[in-house]
Amino acid sequence: MILSRVTLAAGLLAATAAYAHETTGQHGGRVADAGKFHVELVTKGETVDVFLLDEGQKPVPTSGFKGTAILVVGGKPTRVPLEPADGNRLSGRAAVAVGESPKGAVQLTGPDGATASGKFN
Template identity: 60%
Template structure:
C-alpha cells in the first residue's frame, strides 16, 4: 500500500505543474505570429516589426474581438530603456508607432482599457 501512495504522490507532483503552466501561460504563437499573454478577461497578441506595434485582443475562447472602444499603451524595453507606444484601433487590432526600432520580441507590458472602462495588462518576457 505505501508504494501505491508514493506512486500517486509522484504522479501528482509531475502532473500539477504541467497543468498549472498550461492554464496560466500560452505556448507557441498567436494567429498573427505574435506572442500571447493573458490580460484580465482577455488574451492579447503582441506583434512588433520595425517601429510598428500591433495588438490583437481575443476573448476567453481565443476569438478575435473588434478593437472598437478599446485603447492601450505598450511599454517595451529597447536597449535597456522603456519605449512607450500609444495604441489605437485600426482595422482588426490596436496599433501604434514607436519612436525607435523595437526588434521582433521586445520585453514589456501592454495595458488595455476596454469599452466598459476596465483596464487590464499583459506581460511579455
C-alpha cells in the same frame, strides 16, 4: 518521500504556469493572458500591433479600446500608445525599432473603463 512529492508538484505547477502565459498566435506574435482577454503582440520595425482575443481565441472588436505597450528597447522602457485600427487590432508606432520579441507589457482600457494587462517575457 513527502519532499519529493512537493518538489514534483512545484515543478509541474511552474511548467504549467509558464506554458499558460505565453504562446504563439495566428499572426505569428506572442500571446499572453490579459484579464478576461488574450493579447497577441506583433512587432516589426517601429510598428507595434496588438490583436485582442476572447478566452476562446475569437477576435474581439477593438472599437472603443485604448492601450499602451510598455516595451524594453535597448535596456530602457519605451511607451507606445495604441489606438484601434481594424477588426480586433490596436496599433501604434514607437520612436525606434523595438525588435521582433521585446519584453514588456500591454495595458488595455475597454469601452466600459475596465483595465487589463498582459506581460511578455
